[in-house]
Amino acid sequence: MMLALSFAASLAPLLTASPxxxxxxxxxxxxxxxxxxxxxxxxxxxxxxxxxxLWVILMLTVAISSLFIHTIRSxxxxxAIHFLSLWVIGAAPLAALSARRRDIGGHKKRMMAxxxxxxxxxxxxxxxxxxxxxxxxxxx
Numbered sequence: 001m002m003l004a005l006s007f008a009a010s011l012a013p014l015l016t017a018s019p020x021x022x023x024x025x026x027x028x029x030x031x032x033x034x035x036x037x038x039x040x041x042x043x044x045x046x047x048x049x050x051x052x053x054l055w056v057i058l059m060l061t062v063a064i065s066s067l068f069i070h071t072i073r074s075x076x077x078x079x080a081i082h083f084l085s086l087w088v089i090g091a092a093p094l095a096a097l098s099a100r101r102r103d104i105g106g107h108k109k110r111m112m113a114x115x116x117x118x119x120x121x122x123x124x125x126x127x128x129x130x131x132x133x134x135x136x137x138x139x140x
Contacts, residue, residue, distance in 0.1 A: 008139030
């Protein structure tokens with residue numbers, strides 16, 4: 001027996017969401033795409049540094065905008081995912097600073113952790129049934 005996935009992609013659920021959710025989602029998609037390119041592109045070049053700063057700005061946008069999203073509530077208006085946002089707000093500037101200090105090993109480790117945990121792992125949970133991004137990809 002073969003499992004068939006039905007894709008009914010539509011941006012309508014996202015475009016009708018609150019401005020905070022829209023900003024958060026589009027910044028996250030941009031950060032994911034740019035981060036993937038950064039992982040594959042040559043390191044230490046002017047484009048790498050320029051796009052790296054843009055990536056940090058996108059990640060901070062994702063993290064800060066999440067603080068205005070309260071669709072899942074565990075602790076007052078916040079949930080456990082907001083702890084990840086606070087970590088990103090601290091870790092992203094530190095990751096950039098480690099490159100400026102020529103700590104390339106620390107820079108690489110921090111950037112990979114940000115990409116994996118804040119974009120890949122957290123992003124995975126946005127595609128769970130009932131979530132907006134699930135509805136964007138699969139329909140409601």
